[in-house]
Amino acid sequence: MIYYQDKKLTLYLGDSKKILQQIPDNSIDTIITSPPYFQLRKYTNSKKEIGQEQEENLYIANLLEVFLECKRILKDNGSIFINIGNYGLIAEKLLIHLSNFLILQNKIIWHKPNPMPQGGQKLTNAWEYIFHFTKSNDYKIYDLYEEIDNKREKRNLKNKKIVAIDAGVAYIARIKKNNDITLKKIGRLIETKREGNKKILITDKKTIEYDIKITRNKYNNKFNPLNTLKELLNRENKRKLRNVWSIPLQPNLSNHVAPFPEELVKKCILLTTKKGDVILDPFIGSGTTAKVSLKLNRKCIGIDINENYLNIVKNRCLM
């Protein structure tokens, strides 16, 4: 049953296994979800609620049914991110089953710097999995680079010289304090030499040492010194996303016991979608997937079996 619908957000109330059947084939760009854990929390009194099964095998079978439907509705170049906690071996068992019909691209570790305290003799559990699956190996990836948030690494970048050489002319670029880039032609290249790790560039105007050498723009092979250097300097300010994401737990106002942090959803969205794309969460809970999708100008479809949560999602999204 459709609980709420506007141009950007559709919320369904009911069992995902059934509701997903109403969604057309190949219509979703990215699926981001955190299924209920096995016998850990009770969200409703419904027999259809996943996580309340008597046996682990039945729980896994129910989730597999949901994800088979997810595969059908996902575009051929789309992605599925599944967040599963690190309890016993359930995540690993599920991973093996899912790999029979989806292609595992990344096993991401969500590291929680502020984990929930834990009694007993076991170590405090401070991470969860995020499995990134696709339907094919030809899948969309948009932004593989993230800002460097480490102050020391950032400081090292300031004032870094970057040298470009084209058709025998040498250019030098610097990042200024305000992140502007200055570019100066330093003269005709006469000779390059190596001294240990350093390279020495001798031009008709100057002799400079440099440790990064950039020549032609790899992408179109056209040399535009300013654009080439801007692109590469931007790249220098960023680094390729790693597969360990350190993101603090973020309580939200909904009192939902296991909400996603917004940052986690944002990373998945920016990595695999562009504006206007459709994102689906078959276990929407308090609606973090919906909130972040709309904030980033994507559309969202959410499903939950608990009506109270859908009301929370609506309020969070329409605020």
Ligand SMILES: C[S@@+](CC[C@H](N)C(=O)[O-])C[C@H]1O[C@@H](n2cnc3c(N)ncnc32)[C@H](O)[C@@H]1O
């Ligand atoms: C771990 S929570 C999701 C939390 C969510 N990621 C967030 O940010 O708030 C799992 C959700 O699955 C819902 N659920 C359980 N069984 C379901 C089913 N068969 N169909 C749809 N939703 C179900 C629960 O009501 C619960 O809200």
